[in-house]
Amino acid sequence: MSKFKMSKPEMISGIIPGYEIDESRIDEGEIDGCRMDKGRALRIIVIRHGQTDWNREGRYLGHTDMPLNEEGRRQAQEAADHLKAEHFAAIYASDLRRTMETAWIIARPHGLTVNPVPGLREMNFGAWDGLTYEEIIGGYGDMARRWFDDPTAVTPPGGESVVQVWSRVVNALDTVYESEIRSRASGTVAIVTHGGPIRVVRCLLEHRSPADLWKVRHAAHGTIAGTFLIEPSLRLSELPSCLAQARV
Numbered sequence: 001m002s003k004f005k006m007s008k009p010e011m012i013s014g015i016i017p018g019y020e021i022d023e024s025r026i027d028e029g030e031i032d033g034c035r036m037d038k039g040r041a042l043r044i045i046v047i048r049h050g051q052t053d054w055n056r057e058g059r060y061l062g063h064t065d066m067p068l069n070e071e072g073r074r075q076a077q078e079a080a081d082h083l084k085a086e087h088f089a090a091i092y093a094s095d096l097r098r099t100m101e102t103a104w105i106i107a108r109p110h111g112l113t114v115n116p117v118p119g120l121r122e123m124n125f126g127a128w129d130g131l132t133y134e135e136i137i138g139g140y141g142d143m144a145r146r147w148f149d150d151p152t153a154v155t156p157p158g159g160e161s162v163v164q165v166w167s168r169v170v171n172a173l174d175t176v177y178e179s180e181i182r183s184r185a186s187g188t189v190a191i192v193t194h195g196g197p198i199r200v201v202r203c204l205l206e207h208r209s210p211a212d213l214w215k216v217r218h219a220a221h222g223t224i225a226g227t228f229l230i231e232p233s234l235r236l237s238e239l240p241s242c243l244a245q246a247r248v
Contacts, residue, residue, distance in 0.1 A: 042177070042180055042181070042187065042189070042229070043187070043188040043189070043227065043228075043229050044176075044188075044189055044190075044191060044227070044228055044229075045083070045086070045188065045189070045190045045191070045224060045226075045227050046190075046191050046193065046198060046201060046219075046224070046225045046226050046227075046228075047079055047083075047102065047103075047106065047190060047191070047192045047193075047222075047223070047224050047225060048192075048193065048194065048195060048198055048219045048220065048221055048222065048223055048225050049068070049072070049076075049094075049098045049099040049101075049102040049192060049193070049194060049221065049222070050068045050069075050071070050072030050073060050074070050075035050076040050079075050098065050101070050102050050221055050222040051068065051069055051071045051072035051075060051221040051222065052066040052067065052068060052069055052072055052098050053066065053069050054066055054130065055072075055221055056069065056071070057132070058132050058133065059130050059131060059132055060125045060128050060129055060130065060131055060132075060133075060136070061122065061125075061129065061130070062121075062122045062123050062124045062125035062126075062128075062129045062159065063096070063121060063122065063124045063125075063129065064129050064130060065096050065097050065098075066097065066098060067097050067098060067101060068097075068098055068101045068102065072098065072101075072102070072221065072222065073101070073105070074222075075102075075221055075222020075223075076101065076102040076105040076106065076222055077105055078222065079102070079105075079106060079222055079223070079224060080105050080106045080108070080109060082224065083106055083190070083224070084109050084110075086110075086188055086190075087187075087188060088107075088110050088112060088187075088188055088189060088190055089180070089183075089184060089187035089188060089189055090112065090115060090179075090180065090187075090189045090190075091103055091106065091107045091110070091112050091113075091114050091115065091189065091190045091192070092114070092115045092116075092117050092120070092176050092189065092190070092191050092192070093114050093115070093116060093117065093120065093191070093192035093193065094116070094117065094118070094120035094121045094122070094192065094193050094194060094197070095116035095117065095118045095120075095121065096121055096122070096194075099120070099192045099193060099194065100114060100116060100192075102192050102222070103190070103192040106190060106192065114192075115179075117172045117175055117176065118172075119168045119169060119171050119172025119175065120169065120172045120191065120193045120194075120197055121168075121194065121197075122193075122194035122195065122196050122197070123159065123160055123162070123165045123194075123196040124156075124158075124159045124160040124165075125156050125159045126155075126156040126157050126158030126159025126160075127156060127157040127158050127159070128140070128144075128156045128157070128159065129159075140157075148214070150211055151210065151211065151213050151214060152209075152210050152211045162210045162211075162213055163210055165196055165197075165200065166200050166203075166210045169196075169197045169200040169201070170200070170204075172197075173201075176189065176191065195218065195219060196213075198219045198225045198226075199213050199214075199216050199218075200213070201226075201228075202216040202217060202226075203216055205228060
């Protein structure tokens with residue numbers, strides 16, 4: 001059973017597209033009309049890694065460990081410039097090279113190291129890694145179409161199921177959350193990860209199931225995907241229904 005508990009829905013700001021959050025309302029102790037205890041709220045900023053060559057070519061990229069390309073490094077620097085005024089307590093990232101490179105660029109102005117978390121990796125696409133959408137459809141036909149229609153219905157050959165990815169990402173959030181509440185009562189942390197895990201986070205915040213993974217908003221490479229708040233003292237006795245359904 002996961003120790004990670006989402007706070008009550010009305011006590012969480014949710015993913016905010018384009019990194020738009022009214023900081024004055026945090027100072028006033030209110031987010032989206034809900035009272036927050038600023039002294040105990042853990043604020044998390046989620047960033048997607050910069051572009052790689054396979055991303056540019058439209059190829060699925062899971063656990064294959066590719067570096068950022070020139071555009072990806074530019075995107076990471078742009079994100080770092082946008083975040084330079086933040087006072088990060090810690091920075092976490094998937095341990096793959098593209099996320100670690102992005103995180104190091106963001107961490108440098110803050111004098112912080114990057115904490116690698118393997119559970120924040122992208123989905124393992126197995127035999128589909130490195131293929132384009134057209135190549136997957138051409139080679140796997142009905143199987144691929146079923147996966148695009150309902151990602152819980154099919155597992156890519158030699159890869160991970162969506163439920164496995166979901167559980168892995170939630171366990172990684174456990175690691176980050178428990179580490180932070182042990183060391184401090186409040187603060188801001190950054191998580192640099194991939195498109196798949198960001199979709200999982202958005203599903204959790206929107207109380208969606210794993211079957212809805214393709215239905216939530218997509219985050220572009222090198223962008224700040226969103227900001228959300230967790231009130232550590234308001235830990236529920238039960239997981240959200242969509243998370244409980246995905247437990248393996």
